[in-house]
Amino acid sequence: xxxxxxxxxxxxxxxxxxxxxxxxxxxxxxxxxxxxxxxxxxxxxxxxxxxxxxxxxxxxxxxxxxxxxxxxxxxxxxxxxxxxxxxxxxxxxxxxxxxxxxxxxxxxxxxxxxxxxxxxxxxxxxxxxxxxxxxxxxxxxxxxxxxxxxxxxxxxxxxxxxxxxxxxxxxxxxxxxxxxxxxxxxxxxxxxxxxxxxxxxxxxxxxxxxxxxxxxxxxxxxxxxxxxxxxxxxxxxxxxxxxxxxxxxxxxxxxx
Amino acid sequence: xxxxxxxxxxxxxxxxxxxxxxxxxxxxxxxxxxxxxxxxxxxxxxxxxxxxxxxxxxxxxxxxxxxxxxxxxxxxxxxxxxxxxxxxxxxxxxxxxxxxxxxxxxxxxxxxxxxxxxxxxxxxxxxxxxxxxxxxxxxxxxxxxxxxxxxxxxxxxxxxxxxxxxxxxxxxxxxxxxxxxxxxxxxxxxxxxxxxxxxxxxxxxxxxxxxxxxxxxxxxxxxxxxxxxxxxxxxxxxxxxxxxxxxxxxxxxxxxxxxxxxxxxxxxxxxxxxxxxxxxxxxxxxxxxxxxxxxxxxxxxxxxxxxxxxxxxxxxxxxxxx
Numbered sequence: 001x002x003x004x005x006x007x008x009x010x011x012x013x014x015x016x017x018x019x020x021x022x023x024x025x026x027x028x029x030x031x032x033x034x035x036x037x038x039x040x041x042x043x044x045x046x047x048x049x050x051x052x053x054x055x056x057x058x059x060x061x062x063x064x065x066x067x068x069x070x071x072x073x074x075x076x077x078x079x080x081x082x083x084x085x086x087x088x089x090x091x092x093x094x095x096x097x098x099x100x101x102x103x104x105x106x107x108x109x110x111x112x113x114x115x116x117x118x119x120x121x122x123x124x125x126x127x128x129x130x131x132x133x134x135x136x137x138x139x140x141x142x143x144x145x146x147x148x149x150x151x152x153x154x155x156x157x158x159x160x161x162x163x164x165x166x167x168x169x170x171x172x173x174x175x176x177x178x179x180x181x182x183x184x185x186x187x188x189x190x191x192x193x194x195x196x197x198x199x200x201x202x203x204x205x206x207x208x209x210x211x212x213x214x215x216x217x218x219x220x221x222x223x224x225x226x227x228x229x230x231x232x233x234x235x236x237x238x239x240x241x242x243x244x245x246x247x248x249x250x251x252x253x254x255x256x
Numbered sequence: 257x258x259x260x261x262x263x264x265x266x267x268x269x270x271x272x273x274x275x276x277x278x279x280x281x282x283x284x285x286x287x288x289x290x291x292x293x294x295x296x297x298x299x300x301x302x303x304x305x306x307x308x309x310x311x312x313x314x315x316x317x318x319x320x321x322x323x324x325x326x327x328x329x330x331x332x333x334x335x336x337x338x339x340x341x342x343x344x345x346x347x348x349x350x351x352x353x354x355x356x357x358x359x360x361x362x363x364x365x366x367x368x369x370x371x372x373x374x375x376x377x378x379x380x381x382x383x384x385x386x387x388x389x390x391x392x393x394x395x396x397x398x399x400x401x402x403x404x405x406x407x408x409x410x411x412x413x414x415x416x417x418x419x420x421x422x423x424x425x426x427x428x429x430x431x432x433x434x435x436x437x438x439x440x441x442x443x444x445x446x447x448x449x450x451x452x453x454x455x456x457x458x459x460x461x462x463x464x465x466x467x468x469x470x471x472x473x474x475x476x477x478x479x480x481x482x483x484x485x486x487x488x489x490x491x492x493x494x495x496x497x498x499x500x501x502x503x504x505x506x507x508x509x510x511x512x513x514x515x516x517x518x519x520x521x522x523x524x525x526x527x528x529x530x531x532x533x534x535x536x537x538x539x540x541x542x543x544x545x546x547x548x549x550x551x552x553x554x555x556x557x558x559x560x561x562x563x564x565x566x567x568x569x570x571x572x573x574x575x576x577x578x
Binding site: 016017024091092093096116125126127128130135136137140152155156159162165166167177217218220221222223224225230232233234235236237242247249255 | 359388558
């Protein structure tokens with residue numbers, strides 16, 4: 001079976017806005033989004049069981065090739081990056097349009113996503129992509145099995161676990177309980193350098209500049225400010241009296 | 257703004273998160289707010305929603321809508337929003353609600369702002385508030401689409417009852433699209449709950465890696481018992497098998513907003529923070545003075561939980577004994 005894994009290149013360390021002050025600064029060193037490693041691992045396991053191909057896909061700046069190489073080093077077969085200056089600042093509507101065009105081109109049996117990204121904490125991209133492709137989707141999957149033309153997934157929710165069956169092709173987002181991602185071996189890293197990595201521009205997937213980036217987005221950042229600190233926050237070092245300090249605090253605020 | 261709220265329900269209970277969002281929507285603009293309820297035999301729930309500010313409920317009474325699958329609900333909401341002329345669709349974040357909101361955004365080519373903590377109107381246009389960059393900045397966000405979709409952080413609004421009024425209830429039918437019928441739920445295991453629900457607790461004492469071992473959770477239990485609360489655990493502590501996963505608080509666990517949250521030996525990584533930052537009062541005890549949790553605690557104590565908590569327990573005992 002053919003599995004496509006969508007990965008995101010996210011800035012490392014403390015996040016900040018760019019000089020314009022309204023967009024995330026993506027020029028800093030980055031790495032593959034942590035949750036995406038679980039999706040790659042799951043795709044590789046499916047390939048181990050059923051054969052086929054694992055393709056990693058990303059939309060992002062040129063530096064995203066680093067994350068795609070990391071995925072190739074883990075064992076993916078080839079990579080596709082959609083990268084275009086006009087794509088910067090894309091929101092959900094625009095991002096899902098770009099990803100779905102790349103996925104359409106690949107027409108895989110299964111598209112896998114990792115859970116929430118560490119830079120945006122969104123967790124809303126795969127559903128939008130699935131809707132554009134008119135495919136069934138399952139979120140928060142902690143166990144995945146494929147049986148012929150359908151998948152069977154255990155989905156974790158706030159209200160318990162659901163066992164969901166869906167026809168393939170389908171879109172699935174996995175959570176970090178599904179597996180322990182493998183580390184890339186030295187051999188894998190060497191091999192990754194020779195694996196195909198295709199870089200596409202927007203016009204190559206049939207998207208105009210006005211459908212991407214800020215122009216193609218339906219949300220806007222109006223203002224950025226410092227968040228209000230917790231009012232009257234108190235900080236103490238324990239000198240033997242800390243228990244009393246906590247106790248007094250609880251009593252004063254009528255919390256006991 | 258003509259708002260409509262996705263009224264998520266489980267069993268015979270309306271989701272408190274959705275009721276909080278309902279109250280918020282009713283407090284803005286005209287105060288007229290609609291809701292959508294999907295499932296079977298939910299007439300009583302539709303009327304109950306009136307207590308929380310809804311003026312009209314669209315009730316889709318359909319066997320196909322009983323399993324909590326997102327795609328049939330996307331079909332339903334698209335149809336209601338278009339036929340009812342609503343321009344703003346509001347959700348309280350859950351696995352199901354986020355799924356529905358994201359799919360609906362594509363159907364309506366609508367902007368979706370997520371993780372919102374507030375909503376107001378400015379020049380008759382809705383403006384959302386969101387914390388970004390690991391909560392280090394507060395961002396005002398807007399929409400520039402005909403329809404707007406807003407996903408609110410879970411538990412960010414208190415549930416408030418308003419003047420009881422009987423909402424108008426309109427029964428509706430939905431035609432499901434072909435791809436919305438490709439998934440089925442064939443099994444369900446409810447989350448095992450022991451004792452009081454952690455999400456409803458007024459006081460939560462949570463243990464992290466800094467507690468040092470499963471046996472030290474007895475300390476957290478003792479403190480929670482004296483404060484009339486329950487015990488939570490971080491993902492790391494659950495992962496080590498120190499405490500049951502039903503008690504896990506954070507991104508992959510429960511989201512809580514108690515009156516009092518006491519964090520014992522917790523560094524405060526963003527994955528934990530998102531599950532507890534709406535707590536009214538946060539007290540943190542941690543040996544590491546550089547732990548991020550101190551940045552969002554009301555009272556931060558740099559010290560050893562193993563010496564401080566037993567003393568605090570003793571002080572609380574003396575007080576309750578007196």
